[in-house]
Amino acid sequence: MLDRLKSFFGALPRRQGESAVAADDDPHVAAAALMLSVIEADGLHGEDERARLRQALGSAYGLSGDALDDAVAAGEAAYHEAVDLSVHTAALARTLDDAAKGDFVGILWEIVHADGELHELEDNMVWRIAELIGVSQHERLMQRRQVRDKHGLPDASWND
Numbered sequence: 001m002l003d004r005l006k007s008f009f010g011a012l013p014r015r016q017g018e019s020a021v022a023a024d025d026d027p028h029v030a031a032a033a034l035m036l037s038v039i040e041a042d043g044l045h046g047e048d049e050r051a052r053l054r055q056a057l058g059s060a061y062g063l064s065g066d067a068l069d070d071a072v073a074a075g076e077a078a079y080h081e082a083v084d085l086s087v088h089t090a091a092l093a094r095t096l097d098d099a100a101k102g103d104f105v106g107i108l109w110e111i112v113h114a115d116g117e118l119h120e121l122e123d124n125m126v127w128r129i130a131e132l133i134g135v136s137q138h139e140r141l142m143q144r145r146q147v148r149d150k151h152g153l154p155d156a157s158w159n160d
Contacts, residue, residue: 030091031104032057032075034129037085038108042119052114056107089132102139105130109147118153 032053039049057075058068082088092104108129112122130140147153 027091027095028071029074029078030088032071033078033082033088034085034092034104035108035111036075036079037088037129038111038122038125040079041121041125043121044115044119046115048116049111049114052111056111085129085132089129093133096133098134101133101135102143104133105135105140106143106147109144113147113151113153 035053035056039046039053053075054068054072057071058064063071078088092101096104105126108126112118112126126144127140130137
């Protein structure tokens with residue numbers, strides 16, 4: 001998963017003269033905010049999911065310590081300030097090609113899997129994000145199946 005995240009975040013354009021985690025409309029911050037939306041969807045504040053998010057952002061940005069804390073805080077602030085998903089999904093829809101959009105949905109499924117459970121609200125959140133960034137139902141389900149198969153999850157908990 002970390003290689004996938006590095007590739008995804010590395011493909012995002014950086015804004016001239018700004019930190020990658022400084023602006024709310026920055027695609028890196030938008031991605032972090034959307035990841036948090038998935039984590040928080042089921043109302044459970046899973047430490048496994050948050051740890052996966054921190055690991056992903058740290059690896060993708062090459063951050064640790066205070067710098068990683070700042071990146072997570074920027075994503076959290078953007079998540080809490082947003083009225084809906086559209087501001088964050090629009091930032092990604094504008095900057096990602098179709099393959100990167102599919103990869104991002106795969107990353108979301110990896111975060112969902114971090115606690116070993118799939119809640120219907122998490123499933124719904126990934127579906128909504130995928131729709132808003134322009135990922136087809138086929139691609140979304142393919143990404144979900146790949147994560148399910150990769151982690152050996154039973155079909156019953158991840159019905160297609």
